[in-house]
Amino acid sequence: GENVEQHPSTLSVQEGDSAVIKCTYSDSASNYFPWYKQELGKGPQLIIDIRSNVGEKKDQRIAVTLNKTAKHFSLHITETQPEDSAVYFCAASLSYGNKLVFGAGTILRVKS
Amino acid sequence: GAVVSQHPSWVICKSGTSVKIECRSLDFQATTMFWYRQFPKQSLMLMATSNEGSKATYEQGVEKDKFLINHASLTLSTLTVTSAHPEDSSFYICSPYGAGGGEKLFFGSGTQLSVL
Numbered sequence: 001g002e003n004v005e006q007h008p009s010t011l012s013v014q015e016g017d018s019a020v021i022k023c024t025y026s027d028s029a030s031n032y033f034p035w036y037k038q039e040l041g042k043g044p045q046l047i048i049d050i051r052s053n054v055g056e057k058k059d060q061r062i063a064v065t066l067n068k069t070a071k072h073f074s075l076h077i078t079e080t081q082p083e084d085s086a087v088y089f090c091a092a093s094l095s096y097g098n099k100l101v102f103g104a105g106t107i108l109r110v111k112s
Numbered sequence: 113g114a115v116v117s118q119h120p121s122w123v124i125c126k127s128g129t130s131v132k133i134e135c136r137s138l139d140f141q142a143t144t145m146f147w148y149r150q151f152p153k154q155s156l157m158l159m160a161t162s163n164e165g166s167k168a169t170y171e172q173g174v175e176k177d178k179f180l181i182n183h184a185s186l187t188l189s190t191l192t193v194t195s196a197h198p199e200d201s202s203f204y205i206c207s208p209y210g211a212g213g214g215e216k217l218f219f220g221s222g223t224q225l226s227v228l
Contacts, residue, residue, distance in 0.1 A: 034217065041222070042221055043118070043219035043220050043221045045113075045219070046113060046216060089156065093217075096209075096215035096216065097144060097209045097215065099146060099161055103155065105154075
């Protein structure tokens with residue numbers, strides 16, 4: 001089955017700097033890759049997603065890149081703010097509506 | 113994003129009792145419901161998948177007789193933890209899916225279960 005690895009496990013950045021979180025997946029059939037932000041005691045919140053027929057997607061300060069050949073995808077957050085501090089999870093699935101396999105998560109701390 | 117309502121947000125119960133968690137999709141019809149479990153400082157692990165009107169499919173290692181899932185309508189699914197024990201203490205999160213939800217997966221706010 002699918003296996004998703006996520007790095008780093010923790011990331012500390014200064015406010016205003018950029019943050020990059022990377023994930024690799026094992027199943028070449030996976031074609032949907034969402035990213036979630038989870039705050040303490042809350043459910044995950046979808047922040048951006050990408051399908052395998054797209055190499056990059058951007059939404060304001062957040063962007064996701066996908067390298068299907070290498071089977072890895074990354075989350076880029078620019079101009080980080082203290083409210084970006086949270087746990088971020090990457091995930092992979094075969095398609096919309098299929099179960100998600102999650103990475104282990106990255107604790108992002110933005111220092112002001 | 114889609115509106116998902118999950119209740120209760122937290123529950124404390126005695127060992128041996130049963131606890132029911134409700135998940136509602138408020139603005140679209142959920143033909144499929146995913147139930148996840150998350151232990152402290154860990155990732156989300158899928159427990160089971162249910163399709164409306166059908167029996168749930170459980171992931172390996174998840175006891176179907178312990179975690180009862182009902183998905184009798186397109187807007188409501190319930191997870192009942194039967195004869196709960198301290199090791200069942202965890203954060204349970206639902207994720208409804210349906211074409212009306214934009215084909216994306218959104219999550220409920222989660223239920224923190226603590227079994228004494």
